[in-house]
Amino acid sequence: MAIEATETRPLGKAIKRKEDPRLVRGQGRYLDDIVLPGMLYMALARSPYAHARIKEIRLDQAYQVPGVKAILTGADLEKMNLSWMPTLAGDRQMVLATGKVLFQYQEVAAVVAESRAAAEDAVQLIEIDYEPLAPVVDPYAALKADAPLLREDRDQKDNHIFHWEVGDRKATDDALASSPVVVKEFIRMPRVHPAPVEPCGCIADYQKATGKLTWYVTSQAPHAHRTVLALVSGLPEHMIHVISPDIGGGFGNKVPVYPGYVCSVVMSLQLGRPVKWVETRTENIATTNFARDYHMTAEIGATQEGIVTALKVATIADHGAFDAAADPSKFPAGLFSIVTGSYDFPVAFAEVDGVYTNKAPGGVAYRCSFRVTEASYLIERVMNTLALKLNLDPAEIRRRNFIRPEQFPYQSPLGWTYDSGNYDATLNEALKLVDYEQLRKQQAERRAGGELVGIGISTFTEIVGAGPSNTFDILGIKMFDSCEIRIHPTGKAIARLGTRHQGQGHETTFAQVIADELGMTAADVLIEEGDTDTAPYGLGTYASRSTPTAGGAAALAARRIRQKAIQIAAHLLEVSPDDVEWNGEKFAAKGLESRAVGMSEVALAAYTNLPEGMEPGLEATYYYDPPNLTFPNGAYVAMVAIDRGTGEVKVERFVAVDDCGTVINPMVVDGQVHGGLTEGFGIAFMQEIAYDEDGNNLAPNFMEYLVPTAVEAPHWETGRTVTPSPHHPIGAKGVGESPNVGSPAAFVNAVVDALSPYGVTNVEIPLFPWKVWNVLKELGLTQ
Amino acid sequence: MESRKEDARRMVSVTINGEMRQGLAEPRTLLAYFIRETLGLTGTHVGCDTTSCGACTVLFDGEPVKSCTVLAVQADQHQIDTVEGLETDNVLHPLQQAFWDNHGLQCGFCTPGMLMTSVALLQKNPHPTESEIRHGISGNLCRCTGYVNIVKAITDASHKMQKEPAEV
Numbered sequence: 047m048a049i050e051a052t053e054t055r056p057l058g059k060a061i062k063r064k065e066d067p068r069l070v071r072g073q074g075r076y077l078d079d080i081v082l083p084g085m086l087y088m089a090l091a092r093s094p095y096a097h098a099r100i101k102e103i104r105l106d107q108a109y110q111v112p113g114v115k116a117i118l119t120g121a122d123l124e125k126m127n128l129s130w131m132p133t134l135a136g137d138r139q140m141v142l143a144t145g146k147v148l149f150q151y152q153e154v155a156a157v158v159a160e161s162r163a164a165a166e167d168a169v170q171l172i173e174i175d176y177e178p179l180a181p182v183v184d185p186y187a188a189l190k191a192d193a194p195l196l197r198e199d200r201d202q203k204d205n206h207i208f209h210w211e212v213g214d215r216k217a218t219d220d221a222l223a224s225s226p227v228v229v230k231e232f233i234r235m236p237r238v239h240p241a242p243v244e245p246c247g248c249i250a251d252y253q254k255a256t257g258k259l260t261w262y263v264t265s266q267a268p269h270a271h272r273t274v275l276a277l278v279s280g281l282p283e284h285m286i287h288v289i290s291p292d293i294g295g296g297f298g299n300k301v302p303v304y305p306g307y308v309c310s311v312v313m314s315l316q317l318g319r320p321v322k323w324v325e326t327r328t329e330n331i332a333t334t335n336f337a338r339d340y341h342m343t344a345e346i347g348a349t350q351e352g353i354v355t356a357l358k359v360a361t362i363a364d365h366g367a368f369d370a371a372a373d374p375s376k377f378p379a380g381l382f383s384i385v386t387g388s389y390d391f392p393v394a395f396a397e398v399d400g401v402y403t404n405k406a407p408g409g410v411a412y413r414c415s416f417r418v419t420e421a422s423y424l425i426e427r428v429m430n431t432l433a434l435k436l437n438l439d440p441a442e443i444r445r446r447n448f449i450r451p452e453q454f455p456y457q458s459p460l461g462w463t464y465d466s467g468n469y470d471a472t473l474n475e476a477l478k479l480v481d482y483e484q485l486r487k488q489q490a491e492r493r494a495g496g497e498l499v500g501i502g503i504s505t506f507t508e509i510v511g512a513g514p515s516n517t518f519d520i521l522g523i524k525m526f527d528s529c530e531i532r533i534h535p536t537g538k539a540i541a542r543l544g545t546r547h548q549g550q551g552h553e554t555t556f557a558q559v560i561a562d563e564l565g566m567t568a569a570d571v572l573i574e575e576g577d578t579d580t581a582p583y584g585l586g587t588y589a590s591r592s593t594p595t596a597g598g599a600a601a602l603a604a605r606r607i608r609q610k611a612i613q614i615a616a617h618l619l620e621v622s623p624d625d626v627e628w629n630g631e632k633f634a635a636k637g638l639e640s641r642a643v644g645m646s647e648v649a650l651a652a653y654t655n656l657p658e659g660m661e662p663g664l665e666a667t668y669y670y671d672p673p674n675l676t677f678p679n680g681a682y683v684a685m686v687a688i689d690r691g692t693g694e695v696k697v698e699r700f701v702a703v704d705d706c707g708t709v710i711n712p713m714v715v716d717g718q719v720h721g722g723l724t725e726g727f728g729i730a731f732m733q734e735i736a737y738d739e740d741g742n743n744l745a746p747n748f749m750e751y752l753v754p755t756a757v758e759a760p761h762w763e764t765g766r767t768v769t770p771s772p773h774h775p776i777g778a779k780g781v782g783e784s785p786n787v788g789s790p791a792a793f794v795n796a797v798v799d800a801l802s803p804y805g806v807t808n809v810e811i812p813l814f815p816w817k818v819w820n821v822l823k824e825l826g827l828t829q
Numbered sequence: 830m831e832s833r834k835e836d837a838r839r840m841v842s843v844t845i846n847g848e849m850r851q852g853l854a855e856p857r858t859l860l861a862y863f864i865r866e867t868l869g870l871t872g873t874h875v876g877c878d879t880t881s882c883g884a885c886t887v888l889f890d891g892e893p894v895k896s897c898t899v900l901a902v903q904a905d906q907h908q909i910d911t912v913e914g915l916e917t918d919n920v921l922h923p924l925q926q927a928f929w930d931n932h933g934l935q936c937g938f939c940t941p942g943m944l945m946t947s948v949a950l951l952q953k954n955p956h957p958t959e960s961e962i963r964h965g966i967s968g969n970l971c972r973c974t975g976y977v978n979i980v981k982a983i984t985d986a987s988h989k990m991q992k993e994p995a996e997v
Binding site: 048243723 | 938
């Protein structure tokens with residue numbers, strides 16, 4: 047059971063969340079809850095075609111709708127040099143289409159009116175003539191020489207966006223050629239969408255009298271958004287105030303800047319009134335950033351004993367109409383080079399080619415640290431194929447190839463320095479929790495009875511906490527993060543960070559980190575995020591980076607407070623600062639343990655009774671540039687049974703053992719794991735944004751795009767090992783995304799295991815019952 | 830078009846959380862927006878506009894409904910209960926308390942709808958099994974929690990509401 051926030055020494059304890067009292071009362075303040083005086087509403091007209099030339103746009107009818115204040119088209123934006131905006135990936139994206147549209151539901155015009163309904167009415171009356179063009183939906187077709195050219199605006203006259211490669215191609219080819227065993231698998235991770243329950247939206251409030259723009263926006267990265275807006279709009283950055291209020295889930299969907307945001311800003315600048323825009327669910331799923339759409343081929347070389355010798359990966363990445371990926375700028379394929387996973391590959395090579403298609407632009411890291419899910423899914427799937435080939439148990443093939451504890455810090459062949467891990471221990475814990483031997487016995491018995499039962503293992507390594515400034519930036523801005531702490535005279539504190547939580551519990555967990563460093567309770571520390579006028583600059587919350595970056599900043603800012611506090615304590619204790627020591631809760635005079643002062647006495651003295659000449663006040667700011675990334679890992683075991691009549695896969699057991707280093711709040715970590723596993727389950731079994739051959743989005747709402755309900759979601763069993771990060775100030779690694787990264791392979795490996803006696807090595811996700819049933823039918827296994 | 834809309838607006842009176850309130854609504858105005866924008870109770874959230882996500886769930890004469898699929902005019906002269914009415918005399922409803930105690934929420938966006946569905950569930954079935962709870966809340970989507978702690982919270986509340994010791 048959770049404990050109250052008034053607990054002392056809170057680090058590592060299951061403190062009840064401080065944000066919950068307002069949220070369970072319905073008193074959260076989400077974007078659409080904000081109403082400003084004189085506020086107008088915006089709605090967008092969107093293309094019904096995936097690829098078409100715009101012949102004419104007629105607005106007369108739309109302007110007749112009472113309450114319509116203004117209508118904006120791409121031609122209007124062109125005059126302001128705003129019809130295109132830069133993406134975080136260094137490409138550019140149309141704000142409102144000019145010339146032609148490149149994906150279904152693309153933004154073509156924006157209406158602002160006195161009410162939501164009037165804006166929607168007017169959108170219905172905008173007349174747009176299109177000349178449909180041949181759409182390109184398949185990324186492989188897009189690369190053919192005779193494929194229609196999608197992006198006429200580029201100098202490069204094909205649909206190829208980028209080629210990126212890492213590792214030693216020749217050494218890898220040589221090693222594969224001389225390996226006694228080679229397995230090769232084509233693995234597709236289809237297009238999915240994060241689909242948080244709250245859609246994206248914003249209110250732009252430009253006050254002509256002050257020249258200040260206040261921009262309320264569902265943003266996971268409010269500071270970065272302020273800078274991007276300053277660069278795009280030309281407004282001085284200090285006159286832009288970004289407020290990211292309570293956010294109803296993000297999962298990467300709320301990292302990019304969207305055309306609707308830019309339009310509402312333009313409209314507010316023009317009209318001098320606040321303009322609100324909130325997506326519908328269809329707009330959210332069909333236009334804002336998707337994830338994955340990675341088409342991967344991997345080859346693993348190995349010895350007869352199953353010791354891996356080389357890994358080679360080639361990937362086609364479908365980015366849709368614009369490369370709107372939200373990756374660190376030097377990483378067009380994100381951190382896909384973590385693809386060697388938990389295994390000690392002597393050599394490796396990976397290449398990724400980005401491709402344009404007539405689909406919604408992206409892709410974002412959906413509960414994932416930039417393509418880590420794709421990489422982890424691939425290696426965990428193909429290691430499974432290797433185990434099948436060599437007739438080795440999937441746990442055994444992993445054990446034989448794990449990076450061993452004494453190899454850390456471990457230099458991977460694709461360039462990363464893994465910080466720490468004890469992969470055997472994590473796997474053993476999972477096998478123990480699930481009682482692996484017993485499970486295999488049960489499987490054998492049930493198979494003998496004709497059941498299709500499978501057990502799947504995934505032992506993934508993640509790479510999170512972007513990142514060290516020598517490598518990581520977004521549009522040039524280094525990916526540090528920050529924390530500012532102010533201790534008030536009565537010993538209470540406010541701390542502000544450059545991150546922005548969306549349910550991760552920062553108001554509690556960061557209070558725990560700071561309180562633990564300062565001998566306070568989490569109840570005494572108010573955490574504030576999301577207001578760029580008050581919080582120090584930071585790059586935001588995504589890619590499991592908050593704890594590795596801002597969490598480090600929080601601990602180090604608190605230690606800076608302690609440095610000054612010890613001087614004040616010495617003054618109060620009437621001893622030299624050298625004779626004061628921090629005992630974890632108080633400042634004590636050495637050798638005189640009864641003489642001690644806590645943070646409340648020191649805080650009061652900082653404003654009332656200072657040593658001669660000392661600057662008053664007690665506050666500190668820390669901008670933490672992490673020396674390395676962190677590498678959380680986990681071992682997941684799934685047991686599934688396949689219904690021969692329907693093809694439905696039932697997850698009967700799922701044990702997840704995570705190692706995220708130091709745990710700040712075990713209740714919150716378990717909650718993150720439950721949520722991530724459920725999204726991983728959705729990706730393996732239900733969620734797909736498919737398109738037909740005309741480029742029509744086939745899942746633009748929650749009736750077609752299936753996310754797990756409480757009925758489908760399996761029962762999760764969780765466990766932990768703790769291998770602290772040696773370089774992080776409190777040893778924490780981050781956990782929000784591990785379960786989503788690591789679980790899809792466990793599910794699919796289990797399904798493959800169930801079917802492997804019949805020669806199956808691969809099945810394509812999502813594993814809808816009809817798809818599995820088709821596989822069963824081909825194998826003659828249906829009932 | 831203007832005259833049609835202006836003429837069509839009519840007064841809607843509801844008893845919401847025990848209080849009589851009224852406001853003008855167009856015939857097409859959805860109850861969710863009437864509650865949020867006309868009556869100013871923003872605890873009821875809109876996540877999909879298509880009856881799928883359940884974030885807008887309220888009680889309509891005691892029955893849970895997705896208020897994005899009820900017209901405001903249909904609620905005229907009816908009783909509506911929202912998340913804002915759950916607390917009494919500054920004491921959280923046992924379900925609110927249980928959601929807090931059991932980490933049954935993360936981003937909190939689905940929580941009001943989830944709570945209202947749970948209130949109705951426990952009224953009909955004070956001792957639900959895990960399976961009954963999971964089916965009972967299957968019209969409410971949560972993307973954060975994986976439902977584990979929501980199920981735990983509802984079970985905990987059901988015990989507390991029956992004054993029985995909660996399972997650990």
